[in-house]
Amino acid sequence: xxxxxxxxxxxxxxxxxxxxxxxxxxxxxxxxxxxxxxxxxxxxxxxxxxxxxxxxxxxxxxxxxxxxxxxxxxxxxxxxxxxxxxxxxxxxxxxxxxxxxxxxxxxxxxxxxxxxxxxxxxxxxxxxxxxxxxxxxxxxxxxxxxxxxxxxxxxxxxxxxxxxxxxxxxxxxxxxxxxxxxxxxxxxxxxxxxxxxxxxxxxxxxxxxxxxxxxxxxxxxxxxxxxxxxxxxxxxxxxxxxxxxxxxxxxxxxxxxxxxxxxxxxxxxxxxxxxxxxxxxxxxxxxxxxxxxxxxxxxxxxxxxxxxxxxxxxxxxxxxxxxxxxxxxxxxxxxxxxxxxxxxxxxxxxxxxxxxxxxxx
Ligand code: NAD
Ligand code: GLY
Numbered sequence: 001x002x003x004x005x006x007x008x009x010x011x012x013x014x015x016x017x018x019x020x021x022x023x024x025x026x027x028x029x030x031x032x033x034x035x036x037x038x039x040x041x042x043x044x045x046x047x048x049x050x051x052x053x054x055x056x057x058x059x060x061x062x063x064x065x066x067x068x069x070x071x072x073x074x075x076x077x078x079x080x081x082x083x084x085x086x087x088x089x090x091x092x093x094x095x096x097x098x099x100x101x102x103x104x105x106x107x108x109x110x111x112x113x114x115x116x117x118x119x120x121x122x123x124x125x126x127x128x129x130x131x132x133x134x135x136x137x138x139x140x141x142x143x144x145x146x147x148x149x150x151x152x153x154x155x156x157x158x159x160x161x162x163x164x165x166x167x168x169x170x171x172x173x174x175x176x177x178x179x180x181x182x183x184x185x186x187x188x189x190x191x192x193x194x195x196x197x198x199x200x201x202x203x204x205x206x207x208x209x210x211x212x213x214x215x216x217x218x219x220x221x222x223x224x225x226x227x228x229x230x231x232x233x234x235x236x237x238x239x240x241x242x243x244x245x246x247x248x249x250x251x252x253x254x255x256x257x258x259x260x261x262x263x264x265x266x267x268x269x270x271x272x273x274x275x276x277x278x279x280x281x282x283x284x285x286x287x288x289x290x291x292x293x294x295x296x297x298x299x300x301x302x303x304x305x306x307x308x309x310x311x312x313x314x315x316x317x318x319x320x321x322x323x324x325x326x327x328x329x330x331x332x333x334x335x336x337x338x339x340x341x342x343x344x345x346x347x348x349x350x351x352x353x354x355x356x357x358x359x360x361x
Contacts, residue, residue, distance in 0.1 A: 002218045006137060006225045008157060008232060015137060015161040015225070017217050019210055022049070022125055022164040025056050031123050031159045035094030036061030040082055040109035042069040045101045045127055048170055053100055053125065063089035067108070071258035074104045074144050076152065082112040093117045096159075102128035102175070103135035103262065107150070110141030114156030124161045128171055129179025129213065130263050132163040133186070133220035138228045138241075144257050148319045149249040155233055163217055165210045173206075178263025180205060180298045183216050185270060186223040188291065189240050192337030194219050195294075202297055239322055240339045243331040244269030247304070250316035254308035260301075267300035268357070276353040277332040280345060287336050306361040310354035 001018035016027050037060055041050060046066045054062060065085035067078050086095070097120060099109035106124050113122035124136035142153025168176065180202070187195025197219070198205075204212045224241065231238040248269030251260055274291045277283035292302050304313070322329045327343040330350075334340060 002214060004218065004221055004225055006157070007229045011157045013157060013159050013161065015163060015221050017132070017163045017165070017214050017221070019166045019214075020164060021162045022053060022167070023056055025058075027160070027162055028056055028123065029060075031096055031121065032057070032060055033094040033096045033121060035092050035096075036063070037096045037098050038062075038082075038086060038089060038091055039064045039098045039100055040067070040085075040105055040112065041065075041100040042067055042073075042105055044069045045105070049100060049127060049167060053098070063091070067105075071104055071144075071252075071262070072256075074108055074142075074257065076143055079108055079112060079143055082108065083116065086112070086116055091116070091120075093120055095120050097122040098125060099123070099136075099158075100125045100127065101131070102126065103131045106131050106136050107140070107142050107153070110139070110156055110158065111143060111153055114141050114154035119156065121159045122156075124158045126161065126163055127167040128175055129168060129217075130175070130182050131179075132165070132168075132217045133179060134182040134224065136161045136163065137221055137224050138238075139232065144253075146257075147253065149253050149257070150321070151319075157232075161221075163221075165214050165217070168208060168210065168213060174261065176206065176208075177299050178261040181263035181267040181270070181295065181300050183220050184294060184298070185241075185243055185266065186220045188270065188333060188336060189223070189243050189331075189339045190227075190337060191219070191223055192335075194223070195336050199290075199294055202294070206298065239329070239341050240331055242322065243333075243339055244271075244273050246317055246320045246322060246328070246330055247272040247313075249320060250313050251304055251308060254312055254316050255305060260305070264301050267295045267298075268302060268304050271295060271302040272304065272353050272357045273330065273332055275357050276330065276345070276349060277334070279349045279352060280332065282340075283333045283335065287333070290336065302357075304354070304358045306359040308358075310351055310358075313354050314350075
């Protein structure tokens with residue numbers, strides 16, 4: 001088992017990574033308050049892992065909120081179901097919310113924890129690769145607005161993350177690939193050796209080698225923990241973690257939340273950011289080719305869907321959370337492992353990327 005620490009003073013917390021960590025009461029019990037636990041999960045994951053988690057919590061007062069599965073349900077309406085469960089079970093400030101699931105559950109349960117009685121503690125038990133390498137760490141919580149991804153949310157750190165790699169055995173291959181996209185992102189942003197490592201080990205990762213997956217999760221989480229420790233609230237460097245996301249969120253919202261998986265949209269978004277970086281003379285063509293090749297080998301999209309026109313893209317990108325003083329800011333690349341944020345680009349170059357990096361109708 002690997003243990004990392006997200007260093008945030010009084011709000012520091014451990015990330016435990018390995019096969020079976022969900023079954024270890026010693027890792028979980030210290031985080032359960034006197035009011036017991038409310039497990040938030042969805043229909044799919046409840047069938048697979050709820051009993052296992054309840055066994056780990058034997059002896060504790062445990063309630064559950066089982067919500068519908070899918071990005072389309074990452075909404076205020078579903079959040080209201082979680083608040084109903086908290087009220088029905090008389091949960092006070094001493095409750096611990098446990099998010100058991102992928103990034104959708106983690107983001108919603110985290111937002112419920114941030115807001116329930118002005119904030120209660122929560123534990124992340126991520127069960128998708130995407131949630132294990134990214135969303136369970138760092139304290140971003142949110143639900144979607146129909147016109148904008150993750151628009152309603154809060155920063156609220158978990159007290160512990162348990163990334164149990166055994167859960168990846170049941171993950172559909174499409175969701176595994178979606179998680180690979182966010183993993184590759186860490187190499188591109190700030191860790192060129194990790195990008196090389198991903199190039200070498202991709203077939204084993206897709207083939208579900210749990211030791212290598214644990215290593216990928218460790219390296220991604222270490223990168224994320226380092227960034228979050230210096231910029232928890234995204235005043236600077238943390239924005240780099242959104243490489244590909246301004247394009248990707250526009251794809252997700254433009255198609256309707258849930259049509260493309262988040263990692264699929266991020267994959268196309270990163271390839272678009274790479275194209276734009278090359279147009280600006282910042283990234284070499286051979287690096288653009290290497291990036292596209294790795295996403296292609298992972299079975300991920302490299303182009304936007306034809307149904308989101310460049311004009312629609314620009315409208316959707318204008319409501320991105322990184323817009324500052326009315327200016328769109330993009331995360332781009334100087335090299336593999338070297339990213340930067342800028343609002344200083346020619347609008348024609350962005351339009352060219354939107355027109356070229358698009359599937360033909
Ligand atoms: P998801 O939560 O929808 O999970 C994907 C699918 O896999 C779902 O159908 C789920 O029920 C199923 N599933 C989960 N674990 C399973 C398992 N072990 N076996 C079988 N099926 C399983 O999607 P995701 O890719 O995990 O997360 C995407 C979400 O994460 C997006 O909403 C995105 O905005 C968010 N996100 C948040 C952050 C953050 O920092 N907070 C970062 C990245 C992404
Ligand atoms: N996924 C981007 C962040 O956590 O900041």
